[in-house]
Amino acid sequence: MSYLYFKKYVLLAGLTFLPAIAWSQFVVPPAFRNAVELQWNLTGSAQLTAASSPGYDAAGSGWLRLTENARQQTGSAQYTGASFSAEEGVIIDFDYVMWMTDAPTDLAGDGLSFYLYDATKGMTGAKHGGDLGYCGGDGGYLGVGFDAYGYFSTDIACGGLGDPNTPRIPNTIAIRGPLSSSNTYLAGTNVPALNNPDATARAVDRSARIVLVPTGDANSPFLVSVLDGPTGAPAPIITDQPFPYAAPPQLSIGFSASTGTATQIHEVRLNKVAVPADVQIDVAMTSPTSRRHGDPVSYTLSVKNNTLSNSPLSAKIDVPSSAPLINDRIPELSNKTWTCTASGAGTTCPAASGSGDIADLGNYTMGQSGELNFVFQGEVDQAAVCNASVGNSASVDFTPTSGFADEDPANNQSSSTAFVVDCPTDPIKPVPTKPVPALGVWGLSLLSMGLIGWGAIAQRRNRKG
Template identity: 30%
Template sequence: MRLWGIVPLLLVATALNSGSAATGTLLLDETFAGTSVTNAGFVPLNDACLTGASSAPPAGGSTLGPCTAHQTGPVPTIGDTPGWLQLTDSLRGATGGTLYNRALPGNGGLQVTFEQYQYGGTGADGISFFLIDGAAQLEKTGAYGGGLGYAQRGAEPGVADAYLGVGLDAYGNFAVDFEGRGTGCPADQKPPSVYQVYDRPPNTVTLRGPGNGDTGYCYLAGTGNSTQIGTDPDGNKLYGSSLPGSLRDTTLGAAKRTVRVTVSDDTRPTVTVEIDFGSGFQQVLSKKMPTDAPRTYKFGWAASTGSDNDVHLIRNVEVRSVVPLAALNIVKQVDKTETQPDVYEIGDTVPYQFVVTNAGTSTLTNVTVVDPKISGITCPRTTLTARGTPNSTMTCTASHTLTGAEISGGKFVNTARARGTSGSGAVTSNESTVSVPVSGGILHLSKKASATTAKPGDVITYTVLAENTGDEQLRTARFTDDLSRVLDDADLVGTPEADIGNVTYTAPKLAWEGPLDAGQTATITYTVKVKSGGDRRLGNGVTSTTQGSNCRSAQDDPACRTTVTLGKGHLTLAKRADVTRVRPGATLTYRITATNTGDGPLEDTSFTDDLTRDLDDARYLGDAEATVGKVTYRAPKLTWRGTLQPGQKAVVTYSLKVRRGGDGTMRNTVVTSEPATNCPSRACTSLVIRVPKHDKPVLSP
């Protein structure tokens, strides 16, 4: 018995014994005998139609309509009731299916009983009945022909999210691993080896197991055996079957076979198939499933014809649980409408479904679902009609985004319960619990730069290490590195590289993502070339939303960020004259040396030499020169401007012609606006030259 919940529902009956009708709760009752089907959950595909219908189906119910276009062979008369669900007429190459795309609870097991009719042709292909995971969408059948509308056939996929396929196979090739059937199946899930291509066991019931797309749908059991009983007109070998009767007949009146498929309420259930050939049910197959049952089920039928054919009909469908359900039953499950990961991560959103069923005989009102850890649960209605009716079951939905605080033992566990009101008072459901695995991976990031200081032209290489320090795989680890505060001082060169995962760059952000096994480290590198013009500081960090990350923001951990500073220049000025004393008529030469004694460039730096106090005693000769940069003169000031790299110097020279008439003293000052200098704006080297008032020899320099 499946116990879904921290406090499981106590069931009042034991599992069904083989060969007996279920005593459980009626979930669905549809005869297909009328002129329309009110239950909108039944969805027709291809040739499927309702023989009792003579006009288009009314709004609000199933879209099963009249069989006007499908009248080949001895089909029932259009509009006669009681009628049937017709899957195909006997036209060659016909296909038809009917799906029930509404989830039914599986926590009490499931028993489906229906009448099937195969007649009027040459015996092909047959009818399949199948179950899928009720958390997924059931929108199409599998491949027809040998796939019988359940399994794959060549490039045609099988039913999505399939759990069980029951082949009521008149022709026999549903039992054969051919056309891709059996792909990926273990050795103990293979049919008898004599079944090859079109060598087959006709008149066989075959069970095939879970599958998806082109994989699975493995052979589980069948009534076919390895005893050859003859050949078909094409020479293909035919093998025997243990069925006590034929699945088909020549006329509608003789073709009724009632089928009962029981899936026990065990976690890994046993499937039993019984058929009433006219004298009571007889068990024809029983097999324990190789995988656990889904929490809920959806189901369908499919049929087809080929070069051989038959008419295929269904009638009087009844679906019950194997054991009784609580008066108000709930099954909570992860919504698989979209593909879900095997293991979730912190930050992932988990979609949930809540399948709520009225198992009582009166209508329930004010029906709601409560889950303490999930908010925003929505239901299509608040009323559930009596058991077995089309609106006795509904599916409510909600979603939840995982946070680290609520994960325990690598799982997120939560429990739901439904409530409603009946004529006799409040009704509370069983509890239903879902546990989803959450990765135990932990992302630790560290970032380093190849230098802490730099100058224009230097190349800096950044290395980011992304390590999974947890004990489980990180399915998708990721981080972002924003280069906004780097690119004002540098350019990205080359292509970023990663030894694991993928790294991309969309200015100004670099992004990496990839899987990391426990203990695995990814190395991501990129390079920038330093340039001038920014704020002289390359500062940035990595951030990640991956679970357990130490860098949710770049400020969380010093390991998340780096800083590279550009060195600052320092302007050192020195000025001297070629003599200290001079007489009128002589030439005086000044030499100013500007040196960058810092560890960063001096860009567009300058100094000014004010000659105001020289020009009363001398005349500027207009011969200023500079070894680096450019020197200009606009009376009374001489100005030099240029760029100096660390250690570089500029030498400026100019001359004055001394004359009489001044104050006898030549004094001037070199000044600069550069903040880092030995010569701030109010002081610098000042040279004084005393001019003799009487003729005396000029001192040699």
């Protein structure tokens, strides 16, 4: 997860913790690109641009258009396919674009909102104009406004009793509370232009991310972070804003936008909804760092389900098919085997043991702060290159369809120098000398006779001379 890294800290004592932690995944498919969205309830002026009517875009390239460039419109879309509880966290990634303006007044507005709502209700009563189709909604629980016009971010919005002459605060991202608190303003940050009032055709879109981290405190269940920026590169705008309102038992998500006398087209595309998680992998050698061909090698690998940033909770990975995939490979080892042990409630190994390298190993579960511990045994392969430094690099990663988003990808890999292949040089052996063959009895006799004959011949030559 490259957009935002959270700094971890321990929550102060004294929180009222939720009595039971029963996580499940809240996964919503990407939405609004096609002609039909069966699990979304569209109301008011909301429409899909890839639908046959209006048919603005081809299927696969559409948007959710919440308002046209017309006055007094409110469009909303609520997801009805699933819900989640405040015991869970959720991350929402979406793109949006706001463009054009009201020609008579040259005012562009008002803006759009992302919200959580009580899944047993709807958003009946939500107001248009500067309330962004969120304030006043009977099921509204948490609203994040992308306030181009600047009314939603003032103390007179949402039925507030502030000074009616309060100036607008254009281009602000703001968080407001539930209907039960009169949609109280909690936090806001001014940002560069959120809209494109001079555009007469769809302008370049922006990207946003909403991060809701569960705290375990029933009376203040979320820390809210908002990121916003150019397409594909949102940056932190609001970070870890406490949300001090007890939540209804079941929540879901929605989008809305509205116009008043200021107008513009508001469009949204949903990219991903996932549960935040933080898994970590570590490898460590347990055998000497210098090994010869055939020598045994052992090492350990652990996968941990860390607590979330600023939270006492960790994601519960209770669907085996959604477990992050583990990879670990050392080609220089042969006859490799492994064993696995699990610790922590709700944590299970993919298998008690196995052999060979592991590639995309999944099919396990991890409960709160669960941990898997692997022990590997093998031997240095005879083909391992002499004097080579053999490394070990392991990884653990969620797949794009797992329904989880990892807070800290930096700890999803672990590497270490495993060992050096030691090949001792053979000592130089002396070349053996061949012994002079010994003469037998017959050989000595023949040699003696030869010497006597040679002597006799020599004497004759001397006499003649």
